[in-house]
Amino acid sequence: MNDQPFFRIDWVIDNLDEIGGRVGEHLVMTGIAIGVGLVISFGLALLIRRVRPLYGPTIAITGALYSIPSLALFALLIPITGLSLLTAEIALVSYTLLILVRNIVAALDGVPAEVLDAADGMGFGSVERLWRVELPIALPVIVAGVRIATVTTIGLVTVTSLIGLGGLGYLIVNTGINRFFATSIYTGVALSVALAVLADVGLESLQRRLTPWARARSG
Amino acid sequence: MTPQARPGGAVVTFEHVTKRYGPPGVPPAVDDLSLAIPAGEICVLVGPSGCGKTTTMRMINRLAEPTAGRITIDGQDVRDLSAVELRRGIGYVIQQVGLFPHLTVGENVAIVPRLLRWPEPRIRERVEELLELVGLEPGAYRARYPASLSGGERQRVGVARALAADPPVMLMDEPFGAVDPILRDRLQNELLRLQAKVGKTIVFVTHDVDEAIKMADRVAILRRGGVLAQFDTPEAILSAPASEFVEHFVGADRGLKRLSLAKVRDLQLIQPLIVRVGEPRVEVRRRMEVDGTGYALLVDAADRPLGWVDSAELAADGTLTEEEATPGAPPLQPETTLRDALSTLLGSSVQLGVVTDERDRVLGLLSVDAISEVLRPDATAPRS
Numbered sequence: 001m002n003d004q005p006f007f008r009i010d011w012v013i014d015n016l017d018e019i020g021g022r023v024g025e026h027l028v029m030t031g032i033a034i035g036v037g038l039v040i041s042f043g044l045a046l047l048i049r050r051v052r053p054l055y056g057p058t059i060a061i062t063g064a065l066y067s068i069p070s071l072a073l074f075a076l077l078i079p080i081t082g083l084s085l086l087t088a089e090i091a092l093v094s095y096t097l098l099i100l101v102r103n104i105v106a107a108l109d110g111v112p113a114e115v116l117d118a119a120d121g122m123g124f125g126s127v128e129r130l131w132r133v134e135l136p137i138a139l140p141v142i143v144a145g146v147r148i149a150t151v152t153t154i155g156l157v158t159v160t161s162l163i164g165l166g167g168l169g170y171l172i173v174n175t176g177i178n179r180f181f182a183t184s185i186y187t188g189v190a191l192s193v194a195l196a197v198l199a200d201v202g203l204e205s206l207q208r209r210l211t212p213w214a215r216a217r218s219g
Numbered sequence: 220m221t222p223q224a225r226p227g228g229a230v231v232t233f234e235h236v237t238k239r240y241g242p243p244g245v246p247p248a249v250d251d252l253s254l255a256i257p258a259g260e261i262c263v264l265v266g267p268s269g270c271g272k273t274t275t276m277r278m279i280n281r282l283a284e285p286t287a288g289r290i291t292i293d294g295q296d297v298r299d300l301s302a303v304e305l306r307r308g309i310g311y312v313i314q315q316v317g318l319f320p321h322l323t324v325g326e327n328v329a330i331v332p333r334l335l336r337w338p339e340p341r342i343r344e345r346v347e348e349l350l351e352l353v354g355l356e357p358g359a360y361r362a363r364y365p366a367s368l369s370g371g372e373r374q375r376v377g378v379a380r381a382l383a384a385d386p387p388v389m390l391m392d393e394p395f396g397a398v399d400p401i402l403r404d405r406l407q408n409e410l411l412r413l414q415a416k417v418g419k420t421i422v423f424v425t426h427d428v429d430e431a432i433k434m435a436d437r438v439a440i441l442r443r444g445g446v447l448a449q450f451d452t453p454e455a456i457l458s459a460p461a462s463e464f465v466e467h468f469v470g471a472d473r474g475l476k477r478l479s480l481a482k483v484r485d486l487q488l489i490q491p492l493i494v495r496v497g498e499p500r501v502e503v504r505r506r507m508e509v510d511g512t513g514y515a516l517l518v519d520a521a522d523r524p525l526g527w528v529d530s531a532e533l534a535a536d537g538t539l540t541e542e543e544a545t546p547g548a549p550p551l552q553p554e555t556t557l558r559d560a561l562s563t564l565l566g567s568s569v570q571l572g573v574v575t576d577e578r579d580r581v582l583g584l585l586s587v588d589a590i591s592e593v594l595r596p597d598a599t600a601p602r603s
C-alpha cells in the first residue's frame with residue numbers, strides 16, 4: 001500500500017465492467033428489499049387498520065428485528081438459508097419493516113375523517129375507497145417512508161459483502177479492505193453514497209409529481 | 220313557504236325507528252321516531268346538541284342502521300338496496316364538506332356520476348351545469364384543487380357534488396355551521412334559490428332555531444334521547460308550540476322570531492337616488508337637491524353598490540370617484556329574513572339597507588321603519 005498513488009484511475013477504467021456490475025447488483029438488492037418490504041408492510045398495515053390492538057405488537061416485533069445487528073442475523077440465517085441472496089434479502093427486508101409499517105399506518109390514519117365520511121356517504125365500496133381515496137391521499141407520507149427505507153437499505157446492502165454479496169460493498173470489503181487496495185474502497189464508498197443521494201432526490205421529485213394537489217394554490 | 224309537492228323529490232318516512240348505540244337500558248339515541256317528510260320539501264331537524272339529529276339523518280342513507288323500525292323512500296325500504304347503491308342515489312353534504320383534496324373541483328363534482336359509470340361527455344356537461352348552478356364559473360374553478368378555495372367556495376362545491384347525480388333526496392348535516400354569519404346568510408339564500416329550481420326533498424340538520432325557521436318548509440324539533448317534540452310548519456311552531464320544551468327551545472323572543480318567517484322580498488322597497496362613478500359632481504348635486512334626501516347611493520358600472528354619498532361632503536366640481544363612498548351595512552338579499560335584516564341594520568350607522576340580487580345589483584332600499592311596521596300588533600301580515 002506504500003508506493004501506491006492515492007487513487008488509481010487506471011484501475012477504475014480497467015474495471016468498469018466489474019464496477020458497473022456491482023452497481024447493478026446493489027440496485028437490484030435494494031429494489032427487491034424495498035419491493036418485498038412494501039408488500040409485507042402494506043399487508044400488515046391493512047391488518048392493523050382492521051384489528052387495532054395488533055399495532056403495538058407489530059411495532060415491537062419489527063422494532064426488535066430492526067435492532068438485531070446484521071452480523072448476528074446472518075449467523076442465525078446461514079445454517080438455514082446458506083450464503084445466499086435469500087439470506088441477504090431476509091435481513092434487508094427485516095430492516096425495512098419498522099419504517100414502512102409505521103409510515104403506512106400513519107399515512108392512512110392521516111386521511112381526514114370528514115373525507116372518509118363523505119366517501120362513505122357518496123357510496124364508495126371499501127375497496128374503492130381504499131384505492132381511490134385513502135391511498136392517493138396517503139401517498140406523500142408513504143413515499144416519504146419509502147425514501148427513508150431506501151436510503152437506509154442502500155447503506156445496509158454493503159454489509160452483505162460479509163456473505164460474499166454486497167454490491168458496492170464487495171468493492172469496499174473484498175477487493176478493498178481484504179487486499180489493502182484503497183482505490184477500490186474509495187470507489188465503493190463514493191458510488192454507494194451517490195446512489196443513496198440519487199435515490200433520495202429521485203423519490204422526492206416522484207413524491208412531488210404524484211401530489212400536485214398538495215402544493216397547488218390554484219390551477 | 221306553503222308546502223307543495225314539487226317534482227324533484229321523494230317522500231321519506233320513518234316508521235317507529237329506534238337506534239341504540241349502547242345495550243338495552245341505556246337511553247337510545249333515537250327513540251320510536253315516526254315522521255313523514257313530503258316530497259320536495261326542506262325538513263329541518265333541530266334540537267339541542269346530542270339529541271340524535273345526525274343519527275336520524277344518517278339512518279336514511281344507512282351510515283347508521285336502525286335497531287328497530289323502518290325507513291322508506293317513496294315507499295321503498297332503504298334496506299331493499301345495497302348500502303352502496305342506496306347512497307349513490309342520495310345527496311350528502313356535511314359541515315366540514317369533506318372534498319377530496321387530491322381531486323380538482325371538477326373531479327370532485329364528478330365523483331358520483333363516475334361511480335355510476337356515466338359516459339364521460341355526459342359527466343363533463345353535468346359538471347359544467349352544476350358549477351354554474353352553484354354560482355362558480357366553470358372555467359375559473361373546474362381545474363382548481365380544494366386547497367385553493369375559500370370556505371364559501373368549498374361549501375358550494377360540496378352542494379354541487381351532492382346534486383351531481385340528480386338524487387331525489389339530499390341530506391345536509393349542519394352545512395353552514397362553520398362559516399361566519401354574513402356568509403351563512405348568503406349560502407342559505409343560495410340554497411333556497413337553488414331549491415326553488417330543483418325541488419329536492421332535503422333533510423337539513425341544525426342546532427340553530429333561526430336557521431331552522433328560515434330554511435324549513437317543516438321543522439322537526441327533537442329532544443334529548445331522539446324524541447320528537449313537534450313536527451310542523453315554522454309558522455305553527457312559533458304560534459302554537461306543542462309543549463313547554465318547544466316553547467323554551469324556540470326562545471322567549473318568539474314575537475321577534477316571527478320576523479324570521481318574512482323575507483326582505485315581502486316588503487315594499489324604497490327606490491334610492493342612484494349616482495354613478497364618473498358622473499359630474501355638479502350634476503349629482505343638482506339631482507340631490509331635486510330628490511331632497513341629502514344623500515345618494517353610489518354604484519359601479521355593473522350596478523353594484525359602493526356606498527353612500529352625502530351632499531354636505533360633496534366636492535365642488537370634478538367627477539365622482541369610488542373612494543368617496545361611505546360604506547353602509549352589508550347588502551341584504553331578497554331571501555334574507557326580516558329578523559336578520561333588522562339585526563344587520565341596527566348594527567350599522569346608516570339604518571337603511573341596500574337590497575341586491577344574486578349578481579349584486581341594487582334592487583332597492585329597506586328601512587328599519589319598514590320592518591318595525593311589520594312588528595306592530597295591528598299590522599297586517601306582509602304579503603308574500
Ligand SMILES: Nc1ncnc2c1ncn2[C@@H]1O[C@H](COP(=O)(O)OP(=O)(O)O)[C@@H](O)[C@H]1O
Pocket residue numbers: 240248266267268269270271272273274275
Ligand atoms: N357512533 C356512535 N357510537 C356511540 N354513540 C353515538 C354514536 N353516534 C352518536 N352517538 C350518541 O348518540 C347520541 C346522539 O348523537 P347525534 O345523533 O350525533 O346528536 P346530534 O347530531 O343531535 O348532536 C349522543 O348521545 C351521541 O353520543
Ligand SMILES: [Mg+2]
Pocket residue numbers: 272273274
Ligand atoms: Mg350532529
